[in-house]
Amino acid sequence: MTRELSFVEAMNEALMQEMARDDAVVIFGENIRGQGRGELRGLQDAYGDDRIIDLPISEAAMTGIATGAALAGGRPVVHFQVSSLIFPAFDQLVDQAAKLPLMLGGQAHVAATYMVMGCGASGGRAGQHSDNPYPYLIHAGIKSVMPSTPADAKGLLTTAVREDDPVAVFVPVRLMATKGSVAEEPYAIPLAQGEVKRTGKDVTVVAMGHLVAEALASAEALAADGIDAEIWDPRSLLPLDRAGLAASVAKTGRVVLFDDSHRSCGYAAELSSFIGETCFGDLKAPIKRVTRADVTIPFGQHIEDEVLPDRRRLEQAVHAVMAWS
Template sequence: MRQLRFLQAMNEAYHQAMGADASVFIIGEDIRGGIRGETKGLHGAFGDSRVLDTPISEAAFTGFATGAALAGLRPIVQFQVPSLIYVAFDQLVNQAAKMRLMLGGQANLPITYTIMVSGSRGGNAGQHSDNPYPYLLHAGFKVVCPSNAYDAKGLMIQAIREDDPVIFIASAMCLPQRGQVPEEIFAVPLGRGDVKREGSDVTVIAIGHLVPEALAVAETVSQKNGISVEVWDPRSLLPLDREGLLKTVRKTGRVVIYDDTNRTCGFAAELSAIIAELAFSSLKAPIKRVTRADVPMPFNLRLESAVLPKPQELEDAIISVRSYAHA
C-alpha cells in the first residue's frame, strides 16, 4: 500500500468527497492557494463556486456555512488558526450546534469544521496555541482527532457524510507524518477507537499528536523497565467508543491519560470520570493524567515547556501506576 503524509491524506479526502458529491464545497481563508497543501488542486478541479476564499471574518463565513447547510449543501469550513474559532463562537455554539434540535429535526446541519492546531511546540504563544476541543465537546459537537494519515482520510470522509456538524482537529505536529493509506475512498466510523499498540500492564490513552509520542514512550519503558504498555487512541472524542475504552482499561487495570489540553475540565478529566464510574472495580492503581497546566500558554520557551505535557512525565506516570501497591 502506498504511503501518504497526513496533509496528503486530507487533500485526497477533500478531492474524493467533492468528486463524489456535488453538494460538498469548501470555504475559508487562503484555501485556493493551498498554503500548507491540504487544499492543493481543489480550485483547479472544482472551480470558484465550490472552493471559496473568504475575507478574514470567521463569524461571517461560519454563519454563511450554516445557511448553506440548511439549504441542502455540505460545507467544509477551514479555520487557519484554532483560537480564531472564538470569534465565531456565537455562530458555532448558539446556531450550528443547536439548530437541528431547535427545528425539531426538520433540517440537517452537515458541516465539517477543520481546525488546524499547533500543539504549541516552538513559541506560538497564547493566541495560536490552543487545542479548543474541550470547549466544543461541552457545546455538544461531534469531534474527531486523528493521529495518523489513515485515520485522517477515513475520519474526514465520514465527517463530511455526517448530517450533524463535525469538528475535525488536525494537529500541525501530525501533518508531516507518513502512513499507509488506501487509494479508494473509505470512511472510519465515528465512535470507534483503535488500539495502536497491544500491551498487558498499563493502558495509555493518548489523543491526536500525542499518540506517536505515547508509542515512543511505550517502547522505551518496555525496553528499560519491562513494562508492557497498551496505547489506545479514541480517534473520535464525541461520540466516544466507551466499549473500547472500558475493554482496554479492564484488560490492564492501570491507566494513564495523555492529553494536550488543560487539566481542569479537560478531556482527560472526562475520561477519568467515565473510567471511575464504569470500571472502578477493574482498577489496580489510581488513574494518572498527564496534561497541560491550568494557565494560558506563555511565549517564553522555558515557560511553554513547563506548561505542556511531556514524554518524560508520561514515562514517570507509567512507571508510577505499574509499581503502585495497595496499602
C-alpha cells in the same frame, strides 16, 4: 493500493474524493489561494471557485454561511487556518450550528465539517496560536475527531464530510507534515471507534493526536523496564468509543490519560470520570492524568515545554500507577 502521504496530503485526497462523490460538498475558507499547508491544493482548479469559496477575514460570517448553506441543501466544509480562529466564530458554532437541530425539533440537520487546522503548540507560536480547543466544542455537543496518523486523517475527514451533523476535525500542528501509509481508494472510519495502537497488558495509556506517537515511543522505553503498555487512541473524541476504552481498562486495570488539553474540565477529566464511574471494579490503581497545564502557552522555549504534556512526565506517571499496590 497504499502510498506514503503526509497528513495534509491525506486530507487533500479525502476532500478531492468527497467533492467528486457529492456535488453538494462546498468548502468555505480564508486565504484559499494559499492552499492551506497543502490540504486545499488543487481543489480550486479541480472544482472551481463556486465550490472552493474564498472569504474575507470574517470567521463568524464564514461559519454562519456554512450553516445556511447546509440548511439550503449544501454539505459545507469550513476551513479554519489555525485552531484559535474558531473563537471569533464561537456563537455561530456553539449557539447556532450545534443547537439548531434540536431547537428545530428535527426539521433540519446541519451537515457541516469544521477543519480545525494547526491545533496545539509547536514551539514559539505563543498564547493565541497554540490551543487545542476540542473541549470547548465537545462541551457544546459538536462531534469531534482528532487523527493521529495520515490514514486516520483521511478516514475521519471522510466520515466528517458524510455525517449529517456538525463534525469538527482537529488537526495537530505537529503532525501536518508527518508521513504514513494511506490507501488510495475512498474509505471512512466510523465515529465512536477507537483503536489500539499498541497492544499491552500492564497499563492503558489513552493518547490522542500527536501524543500517540509520543506514547508509542515511551512504550518502547517502558518495555525496557519490563512494563507492557497498551496505547489506546480514541480518534473520535465525541462520541467516544466507550466499549473499546472499557475493554482496554478491563484488561490492564491501570490507566494513564495523556491529553494536550487543559487539566480543569479538559478531555482527560471527562475520560477519567467515565472510567471511574464505569470501570471502578477493574482498577488496580488510581487514574493518573498527564495534561497541559492550566495556563496560557508562554512563548519562550523552556517555559513552553514545561506546560505541555511530554514523554518524561508520561513515563513518570506510568511508573507511579505501576508502583501502586
